[in-house]
Amino acid sequence: MPDIPPRFRARVRHEPDRSYAVLVDGPDGEVLVGATGSLRKVRTVAREGAARLYGVTAERVDEEYLDMVIPQPPYGRDGQWVRIISAGESAAPDDLVDLGKVGQAHWFGHEGAWFVTVTGSGTAIYPSEYLDFAPTVTDEEVAELRRYLARSAPSPS
Incomplete structure (x- = not known):
């Protein structure tokens, strides 16, 4: 079982249907851990995905130590x-x-x-x-x- 890092990095990829693909940096690099149609659920998907990648329970992945990057979607522009x-x-x-x-x-x-x-x-x-x-x-x-x-x-x- 890999060591659990002190911080977890997650990135959201905006899909054409306006859902969110969630990628997490794991022991073997960035991995797609799930998708959701709700912005409210991206942190949960990332946390649960990080737990799976590191073979621990989701409770061991503290949301406080989850760095989430959500770029501006390609289908929207300011103004x-x-x-x-x-x-x-x-x-x-x-x-x-x-x-x-x-x-x-x-x-x-x-x-x-x-x-x-x-x-x-x-x-x-x-x-x-x-x-x-x-x-x-x-x-x-x-x-x-x-x-x-x-x-x-x-x-x-």
Whole structure:
């Protein structure tokens, strides 16, 4: 059984279907340990995969010592229009308020997700699987969001 390293390195690869392939550095190099359709589950997949690679229980792989790298997906770019198509498993009214709305997205690498600004409700963080990156956007939606962004921008001093 290989020694357990003090830190584990994991990397996410964005798949064309917007799922996440999880790769972990093991004793024999980087290995694909699993995939998930949920950003919330990538750390669990990485932790369990590292445990398998090193022949230990998942409890021995402390999430605090897991370095996760989630690059910006190839299908999204900063400043692009997106439509919010899911609230995940949440049925909370606050999570459903922006469902179906158009917003402007910017990559937030630290979270491995997107900051999306929506007219009226501001900016929230969304994982890629909650967004349509090729939405049909009306002229009215574009004008409304541009007006909202212009009102929200700090005035020059």
